[in-house]
Amino acid sequence: MATPRTISRASASGRASTSPPSLWDPVVRLTHWGIAAAVLLNALVTEKGSLTHVSLGWLAMALLVMRVVWGVLGPAEARFSAFLPNPAAAWRHLRQLLSGRVDHYPSHNPAGALMIYAFWASLAVVIATGLYATGGATPMQVAADNAAVASGDWSALIKESDGESSKEDSGLRDTILEVHEVAANLLLFLAALHIGGVFVESRVMRRNLLKAMTFGDRRK
Amino acid sequence: MKLKFLTILALTSLPMAAAAMPAVGDMVGTDPDTAKAALEKAGCTVNDFEAEDGKIEAKCTDTATNKAMEIYIDPATGKVADIKATED
Numbered sequence: 001m002a003t004p005r006t007i008s009r010a011s012a013s014g015r016a017s018t019s020p021p022s023l024w025d026p027v028v029r030l031t032h033w034g035i036a037a038a039v040l041l042n043a044l045v046t047e048k049g050s051l052t053h054v055s056l057g058w059l060a061m062a063l064l065v066m067r068v069v070w071g072v073l074g075p076a077e078a079r080f081s082a083f084l085p086n087p088a089a090a091w092r093h094l095r096q097l098l099s100g101r102v103d104h105y106p107s108h109n110p111a112g113a114l115m116i117y118a119f120w121a122s123l124a125v126v127i128a129t130g131l132y133a134t135g136g137a138t139p140m141q142v143a144a145d146n147a148a149v150a151s152g153d154w155s156a157l158i159k160e161s162d163g164e165s166s167k168e169d170s171g172l173r174d175t176i177l178e179v180h181e182v183a184a185n186l187l188l189f190l191a192a193l194h195i196g197g198v199f200v201e202s203r204v205m206r207r208n209l210l211k212a213m214t215f216g217d218r219r220k
Numbered sequence: 221m222k223l224k225f226l227t228i229l230a231l232t233s234l235p236m237a238a239a240a241m242p243a244v245g246d247m248v249g250t251d252p253d254t255a256k257a258a259l260e261k262a263g264c265t266v267n268d269f270e271a272e273d274g275k276i277e278a279k280c281t282d283t284a285t286n287k288a289m290e291i292y293i294d295p296a297t298g299k300v301a302d303i304k305a306t307e308d
Contacts, residue, residue: 134273135273145274149269152251157275158295170302
């Protein structure tokens with residue numbers, strides 16, 4: 001029978017190997033800030049359905065795909081295997097935060113990991129509903145449609161297979177757009193929680209987590 | 221009694237108020253000039269046409285209520301496909 005053991009418990013000697021990186025790799029940092037910027041701009045600045053809005057949505061989709069691929073092919077600390085979702089461990093970690101003494105982990109802590117999966121799931125919903133609402137139109141197609149309407153020629157928008165759209169189609173589209181907005185607001189709410197989490201963790205762990213996601217020094 | 225009278229008045233005048241705006245299925249045209257004229261005649265002053273999800277979105281102002289409206293036109297048939305009040 002296996003003896004119970006504590007994984008990744010920080011100790012005076014083993015600390016270096018069980019600490020998160022002092023600087024995340026470029027792909028992790030690029031996808032993190034790229035998605036953060038795209039989400040904030042689309043939620044608060046760009047006009048819904050505009051070329052900029054659609055372009056940023058596609059950019060976020062590309063970055064999300066990139067991060068998921070990196071979760072399989074990237075360095076050990078960026079892989080999914082380093083931060084599998086574990087609600088029980090996340091709960092334990094949050095209770096440890098209250099006591100001010102936390103275990104250290106080689107990748108994201110279990111609460112942070114759950115936050116990441118919640119982000120990805122919400123983002124996937126926002127992207128999927130956005131794609132549905134635009135009929136999967138690429139930014140290039142949106143630009144072409146805009147140019148056609150601006151020039152006064154509406155015939156370019158007519159699709160061969162397009163019959164008269166039914167009332168149900170329009171109702172479903174409204175519902176999808178409602179989901180798009182709710183999921184986007186959820187992303188903003190998660191982002192606020194995430195910033196609070198980074199602040200608290202940085203204090204309790206006595207590590208500058210912001211530096212690790214920006215331009216910190218890479219230490220072994 | 222007075223309330224009943226007012227209710228009947230409100231209900232009977234409702235279709236007239238609705239008739240002041242274009243309705244789903246109305247033919248407004250497949251080019252901007254025709255559609256602009258048709259929408260203005262129906263009581264919505266067009267400010268701009270935009271493309272949205274394969275439809276033409278006419279941004280117009282309801283002349284009766286001064287509210288911003290979005291009228292979606294099917295570019296193939298020239299008919300109104302959907303009407304929405306602008307949010308925000």
